[in-house]
Amino acid sequence: MRRRFHDLLCYAALGASALVAIYPVLRVIGVSLRPGDQLLSTSLRIIPRGATLGSYRSLLFEMPFPRWMLNSTLVAAAVTLVGVSLASAAGYAFSRYRFRGRHSGLVGLLITQMFPVTMLLLPLYVMLSRLGLVNTFAGLIVAYTATALPFCVWQMKGFYDTIPTSLEEAAGLDGCTGPAAYFKVILPLTLPGLAVTSLFTFMTAWSEYLVAAQVIHDQDLFTLPLGLRGFQSNMTTEWGLYAAGSVIVSVPAILVFLAASRWLISGLTLGSVKG
Amino acid sequence: MWRRLSGRVRGASIACLGASFLVAGCAKKERSDLSVWHQMEGEGKRVLQEQIDRFEAEHPGWEVTQLYKETEELRTHFQTAAVAGSGPDLVYGPADQVGPFDAMGLILPLEEFFAEEELADWAEGGLVYHRGHLYQIGDRVGNHLALVYNRALVSDPPEDTGALIRLGKRLARDEDGDGRPDRYALVWNYSEPFFFIPFLSGFGGWVMDEDARPTLDTPEMEAALRFSVDLKDRYRICPLDADRETADALFKSGAAAMIINGPWAWGGYTRAGVDYGVARIPRIEETGLWPAPMISTKGYSINVAVKGERLARVLELLRFLTSTRVQLEFTRVLHTAPARKSAREASVVADDPLLRQSLHQLEVGRPMPIAPEMRAVWDAMKPNYQAVMAGAKSPAEAARDMQALAERKIAELNE
Amino acid sequence: MRRSPVPYLLIAPATAVLLVVVLYPFGYNVVISFSNMSMRHLRDWSWIGLGQYRKVFADPVFYGLLAKTALWTAVNLFFHVSFGIGLAVLLNRNLKGRAVFRTLLILPWAVPQYITALTWRGLFHPEFGDVNLILTRWLHLPPVNWLKTLGGSFTACAVTNIWLGVPFMMIVALGGLQSIPRQLWEAADVDGASAWRKFSHVTLPLLKPVLIPAVVLGTIWTFNNLNVVWLVSNGGEPADRMHILVSYVYRSAFYLYRYGYAAALSMVIFLILLVLGVTFLRRTRAEASGTV
Numbered sequence: 001m002r003r004r005f006h007d008l009l010c011y012a013a014l015g016a017s018a019l020v021a022i023y024p025v026l027r028v029i030g031v032s033l034r035p036g037d038q039l040l041s042t043s044l045r046i047i048p049r050g051a052t053l054g055s056y057r058s059l060l061f062e063m064p065f066p067r068w069m070l071n072s073t074l075v076a077a078a079v080t081l082v083g084v085s086l087a088s089a090a091g092y093a094f095s096r097y098r099f100r101g102r103h104s105g106l107v108g109l110l111i112t113q114m115f116p117v118t119m120l121l122l123p124l125y126v127m128l129s130r131l132g133l134v135n136t137f138a139g140l141i142v143a144y145t146a147t148a149l150p151f152c153v154w155q156m157k158g159f160y161d162t163i164p165t166s167l168e169e170a171a172g173l174d175g176c177t178g179p180a181a182y183f184k185v186i187l188p189l190t191l192p193g194l195a196v197t198s199l200f201t202f203m204t205a206w207s208e209y210l211v212a213a214q215v216i217h218d219q220d221l222f223t224l225p226l227g228l229r230g231f232q233s234n235m236t237t238e239w240g241l242y243a244a245g246s247v248i249v250s251v252p253a254i255l256v257f258l259a260a261s262r263w264l265i266s267g268l269t270l271g272s273v274k275g
Numbered sequence: 276m277w278r279r280l281s282g283r284v285r286g287a288s289i290a291c292l293g294a295s296f297l298v299a300g301c302a303k304k305e306r307s308d309l310s311v312w313h314q315m316e317g318e319g320k321r322v323l324q325e326q327i328d329r330f331e332a333e334h335p336g337w338e339v340t341q342l343y344k345e346t347e348e349l350r351t352h353f354q355t356a357a358v359a360g361s362g363p364d365l366v367y368g369p370a371d372q373v374g375p376f377d378a379m380g381l382i383l384p385l386e387e388f389f390a391e392e393e394l395a396d397w398a399e400g401g402l403v404y405h406r407g408h409l410y411q412i413g414d415r416v417g418n419h420l421a422l423v424y425n426r427a428l429v430s431d432p433p434e435d436t437g438a439l440i441r442l443g444k445r446l447a448r449d450e451d452g453d454g455r456p457d458r459y460a461l462v463w464n465y466s467e468p469f470f471f472i473p474f475l476s477g478f479g480g481w482v483m484d485e486d487a488r489p490t491l492d493t494p495e496m497e498a499a500l501r502f503s504v505d506l507k508d509r510y511r512i513c514p515l516d517a518d519r520e521t522a523d524a525l526f527k528s529g530a531a532a533m534i535i536n537g538p539w540a541w542g543g544y545t546r547a548g549v550d551y552g553v554a555r556i557p558r559i560e561e562t563g564l565w566p567a568p569m570i571s572t573k574g575y576s577i578n579v580a581v582k583g584e585r586l587a588r589v590l591e592l593l594r595f596l597t598s599t600r601v602q603l604e605f606t607r608v609l610h611t612a613p614a615r616k617s618a619r620e621a622s623v624v625a626d627d628p629l630l631r632q633s634l635h636q637l638e639v640g641r642p643m644p645i646a647p648e649m650r651a652v653w654d655a656m657k658p659n660y661q662a663v664m665a666g667a668k669s670p671a672e673a674a675r676d677m678q679a680l681a682e683r684k685i686a687e688l689n690e
Numbered sequence: 691m692r693r694s695p696v697p698y699l700l701i702a703p704a705t706a707v708l709l710v711v712v713l714y715p716f717g718y719n720v721v722i723s724f725s726n727m728s729m730r731h732l733r734d735w736s737w738i739g740l741g742q743y744r745k746v747f748a749d750p751v752f753y754g755l756l757a758k759t760a761l762w763t764a765v766n767l768f769f770h771v772s773f774g775i776g777l778a779v780l781l782n783r784n785l786k787g788r789a790v791f792r793t794l795l796i797l798p799w800a801v802p803q804y805i806t807a808l809t810w811r812g813l814f815h816p817e818f819g820d821v822n823l824i825l826t827r828w829l830h831l832p833p834v835n836w837l838k839t840l841g842g843s844f845t846a847c848a849v850t851n852i853w854l855g856v857p858f859m860m861i862v863a864l865g866g867l868q869s870i871p872r873q874l875w876e877a878a879d880v881d882g883a884s885a886w887r888k889f890s891h892v893t894l895p896l897l898k899p900v901l902i903p904a905v906v907l908g909t910i911w912t913f914n915n916l917n918v919v920w921l922v923s924n925g926g927e928p929a930d931r932m933h934i935l936v937s938y939v940y941r942s943a944f945y946l947y948r949y950g951y952a953a954a955l956s957m958v959i960f961l962i963l964l965v966l967g968v969t970f971l972r973r974t975r976a977e978a979s980g981t982v
Contacts, residue, residue: 010780017777018794020853024809025797027820044823086704093700105701112712113907114963115719116914118940119956120711122355122949123718127710129359146711149704151907207802214352217310217342217363225804230343246805257800258793264861351944358732375947379732516816516838647729650945658931665838687948690728 025250032056032243055240056248065245067220068227073252075137075223076205079144083201084194087149091156091193096165106157109150117147117210125214135217143211148204152197159193160186195263202256206249224249308338309585309592311575312353313367314346318542322608326601330592339592350375357381360580364589365596369418370403370572373410374647382576384408388590396599400572400642401614413574413614414597415605420463420473420537420568421636422554423544428532432554436502439557443512446532460512462526463535464519465664468656470535473566474499476641477559482656487646489685491656492678498561500663500670508666516665537568538611538633553632555639570640572614606630612637648685655681722953729947742954751938752955756962759913759934762848766912769852771905774859775897779889781860782867792864799857807921810850811837814922837923843932847922851915859904866900867893902974910963916940935959 026046033051043049059065093099094106124143125134133139163186171185209225216226228249231242257264315323320343327339342363344352350372356362358381366372366382376382386409394402394409403411424432428446433439443460463470475481480495507513514525523540525531527547535556544551556566575596581589595601602613603623610629613619624630643649659677662668668676723742727735746752777795781788798806813820814836822833836842870893878888916936923932926941933941936959943952 007783007785010783010785014777014780014785014788014791014795017773018791021795021797021857023820024806024813024853025801027813028805028809044820044827086707089700090704093697097694097697099697102697110967111964112708113910114914114967115712115716115960116916116936116939116956118916118936119719119943119953120715122358122943123715124711125355126359126718127714129361131710134356134359134361142707143711146707149708153704203802207804209804213344213348214355217312217356218340219342225802228805229345232345246802246809250801250805253802254797254800257796261793261796264796347945354944354947375729378729379947381732516835521817654945661838665835667839684946687951688729688946690726690730690948690951 028243028246028250031239032247034240034243036240055244059241059244059248063227063241064219064222065227065248068222068224069248071137071221072206072224075140075144076202078137078141079148079205080198080201082141083145083148083152084197086145087152087156087197087201088190088194090149090153091158092160094153094157095160106154109153112150121210121214124211128215134215135221137221139215140205140212140223143215144205144208145201147208148197148201152200155196155200156190156193159190163189192263195260199256199260199264203253206253308340309365309589310363311339311341311365311367311592311596312344312349312363313341314344314349314369315367316343316539318608319605322604326596326604330595334591337588354379354381357578357580362578362580364578364581364585365575365593366578367414367575368573369643370411370413370574371643371645371649373403373405373576374645374649376576377405377408377410378647381579382410383579383581384410385412385577396615396617398614398616398619400570401574403572403574403645405645411572411574411576412593412597413572414602415574415609415611416572416614417538417570417612417633417637418573419570419633419637419640420470420535420556421633422533422556423526423536423541423551424533424554425526425529426550426552428529432533432552433557435558435560437560440506440510440512442532443510447512457530459514459525459531461506461533461535462514462517462522462531464522465516466518466657466661468653468660469569471499471503471656471660473535473556473568474503474559476568477556477564477566478502478562479564481641482652483644483646483648487644487648487685489648489652489655489678489681491652491681492674496674496677497670500660500673502559504663504666504670507664538609541610541629542608553629553636555636565639567639567641568636569643570637571643571645574614647688651684651688652681654684719953719956722950723957724954725950727949727953728951732947732949735950738950742950743958745951746954746958752958755933755935755938758844759936762844762919762934763909763913765848766851766855767905767909769848770855770859770908770912771901773852773856775863775901777856777860778863778867779893781864795860796857798853803854803917804921806854807850807918810846810853811922811924814842814846840931843923847919847932850922851912851918854918855908855912859901859908862900862904863897866897869900870896906967906970910967913963914959 030046030048032055033053034048035050035052035054094102128134128139128143131139133142167185167189207225208223209229212223212226213229216222222230224245228242228245231238231245311323311327313320313323320341323341327341331337331339346368349366349368353362353366353376357376358379366376373382389409389412397413398416400416401413402409403413422432429442433442439461446458446460472482475496478495478499480493480499481490483489507515514521514531517525522531522534522536523543526534526536527544527549529549541551541553556568558565575593577586577589577593597614599613599615599618599621602615602618603621605611606613606618606627607623610627610633612630612634613624618624624634655677659668659673659680663670663673722735724737724739725731725735726738726741781792781795785791812818814822816822816833816835816837819836821836825831826833834842836846874892874896875888878892883891913934914936915934919932919934919937920926920940923937926933926937935955939952939955939959942948942955
């Protein structure tokens with residue numbers, strides 16, 4: 001009986017927390033469904049009176065929203081690809097080899113997180129300008145990869161640390177060496193780490209605004225955050241479009257999260273324990 | 276060599292190579308098109324694009340792109356880009372961005388490119404000079420606040436503040452009995468000191484003297500602050516709190532009969548179906564003065580990085596965008612006052628009642644100072660003005676604090 | 691191990707990217723912090739030694755900001771960790787449907803920050819925001835002037851950031867809990883330990899190695915969080931007082947053109963975090979048997 005009561009309390013606590021967790025999301029959905037004249041209303045209804053998909057229609061058919069979506073997807077995919085490759089390569093090196101500069105490299109990675117990003121914007125732009133990367137996706141990809149790298153390298157290193165070298169040696173003894181050993185033996189074990197790394201790099205690229213706003217000068221190259229920002233102007237904010245855009249932008253992010261959630265828990269912990 | 280690398284390294288190298296091909300394919304080449312950054316919203320942006328299309332049609336082979344950025348972002352992004360030697364060819368914005376841009380050496384002086392006769396067509400204030408050089412060619416003058424009234428609720432806009440308060444008392448009605456009126460006579464954006472300037476000038480005050488020194492701690496400032504607070508607390512004809520969206524929403528829904536807002540917002544009221552008129556902000560009864568909203572020019576400046584053949588093309592674009600015909604297009608759609616004299620004489624202006632009313636208010640307006648110190652003044656005014664409206668400070672305290680803060684910030688700016 | 695070029699090759703691409711994006715700007719920032727780069731000296735700035743640093747420490751604003759930032763970090767971290775562990779403990783029980791709860795509780799993390807920050811700002815709007823509407827309509831409490839007072843603004847930013855940061859801690863704690871063998875708890879039950887004793891003597895010590903890195907990262911991220919504070923308070927409102935150190939840096943550089951000063955302030959922030967981080971890690975490394 002006590003157990004049932006305890007369980008009920010747990011359900012209550014979880015329920016309340018979940019409600020708080022999703023409330024703002026529900027509010028955004030609600031605003032995206034509001035008809036044009038109700039945008040600033042004091043109604044607490046999640047589904048407003050006269051709910052309409054008008055904002056979504058406007059967004060998808062009258063605005064270059066699909067273009068922004070394509071751009072963001074392109075950039076995010078490239079960043080994930082590059083980020084994961086670089087992070088796993090570097091993580092492997094830090095884990096398996098003892099080389100000069102290893103310790104300072106690891107500490108250095110942690111230190112990069114401590115610097116406030118705000119001041120880096122101006123010199124970053126100057127650097128990108130010198131490299132001819134202003135107003136290019138390449139520029140964004142470089143910037144985003146670097147933002148996500150330190151955390152990801154630490155994660156991957158922690159991951160490789162939990163895989164005993166004996167496994168690679170055993171595989172070698174069985175005649176399985178090089179790439180075959182990696183893909184058959186090591187890779188499956190690092191899946192949680194790869195999942196976490198992919199998640200972080202993807203989210204970094206998908207949601208970033210400041211750097212993109214400074215670097216991208218062409219409306220055709222707008223990513224989703226830039227496009228959405230355009231709905232908020234100086235004097236009026238088009239809340240319906242902004243909310244609809246926010247909902248659509250959040251969906252892939254949530255899906256990626258859910259897909260990776262299976263590995264998220266083990267991914268973050270195993271990487272950290274040895275870290 | 277390849278064989279010596281472990282499979283991991285090979286995999287990583289291939290991935291990187293693949294990624295770089297993907298990425299290189301997306302990179303854009305060096306641009307031959309001309310670019311304009313601006314802060315025109317909604318309808319203005321649409322008109323700009325139309326005019327750009329017409330320009331491209333008249334100049335085959337030339338490409339022009341425009342990019343909208345919110346005013347503050349426009350400034351910070353242009354700063355960063357221009358320092359790095361890149362950025363747009365033309366930057367369009369309010370005149371007060373000229374001061375800082377010139378101080379930072381980011382825009383070109385323009386007087387050598389234009390003949391005297393050409394420049395003579397611009398009305399008073401239409402050309403923006405700083406420290407003796409011409410930096411901005413204006414396309415419209417105004418950006419001024421005025422009294423916008425809902426004709427369904429107000430048949431005759433009040434001439435002075437006494438009439439305003441009487442009107443307010445008649446309109447304000449407490450429908451749900453919670454002690455606060457459910458319809459207000461007047462509303463405006465309480466968060467920006469820009470909206471307070473008319474009251475300040477109506478009581479005889481101003482923000483700075485000719486040497487760009489702030490003049491904020493004055494009895495006129497106190498009186499004006501007290502008046503603003505009284506409107507909502509003592510006479511109860513204005514809401515307790517209102518930022519730009521709230522004020523707009525209240526006016527559009529009819530919960531406020533009048534709003535103090537500028538031409539950028541009037542188009543939105545038309546779209547919302549409000550039958551409105553524009554009038555002068557009521558004369559202050561105590562002083563007999565007409566409130567003078569700040570008027571500013573908006574125009575184009577050229578990025579200092581533009582030279583040679585490109586400069587010739589940019590000048591051509593600049594002349595086109597500030598030509599009488601283009602100015603009248605904007606006038607027709609946005610009801611703003613054009614900067615050129617020849618444009619002001621056109622029938623478009625004379626036949627537009629809204630524009631006539633707007634010009635009527637413009638007549639008693641005062642140009643916004645473009646000295647870089649103005650930003651320090653705004654920064655000093657904003658928190659103190661908001662504090663007074665929120666009831667956290669007294670007008671006397673706020674005036675003193677504003678002045679001290681402004682002086683300190685100006686010192687920092689000039690370090 | 692023999693000196694092999696392989697590790698260097700493996701870290702080369704990552705290092706190259708970091709050099710461009712992080713190290714060069716960092717170096718630039720260090721140099722600027724010793725200069726007088728500002729509106730009047732944007733391109734022709736010159737070396738002025740420690741002048742900017744002197745200004746940073748001489749300005750009383752700095753100490754107020756430091757206090758605010760410390761309070762901001764402490765409050766956030768306290769709730770991040772306590773709610774995170776609390777929820778993880780709940781989710782670790784054998785409850786039906788906990789996967790659903792877990793999914794819902796991750797949502798704040800999944801939705802892009804700029805969207806949620808602005809949504810929360812909207813929720814705290816004094817007249818149209820849900821928080822006040824719920825307070826007045828359902829709880830019959832007086833409305834709070836959230837974004838116009840320093841306390842209200844701070845609370846609004848804190849609530850937003852706590853909401854954003856709990857899922858991360860929760861997941862880390864959950865992973866840690868799942869790797870604790872159940873026998874340990876059962877053994878404690880046999881010894882007649884109360885729930886609290888089980889938690890403090892079994893759970894918490896075993897969670898530490900997992901939580902420490904997360905807490906360190908969380909502290910650094912919260913201390914330097916520009917997005918949430920800037921977006922929710924709309925650039926420092928009320929009255930430019932809702933600033934933590936980083937948002938003030940942003941304002942100084944881009945709104946007041948005081949690049950040299952902002953650079954020096956950034957360096958000071960960095961050094962504070964560096965000293966704190968190193969001290970903390972040294973102490974925990976002395977306790978635990980962690981490896982680097």
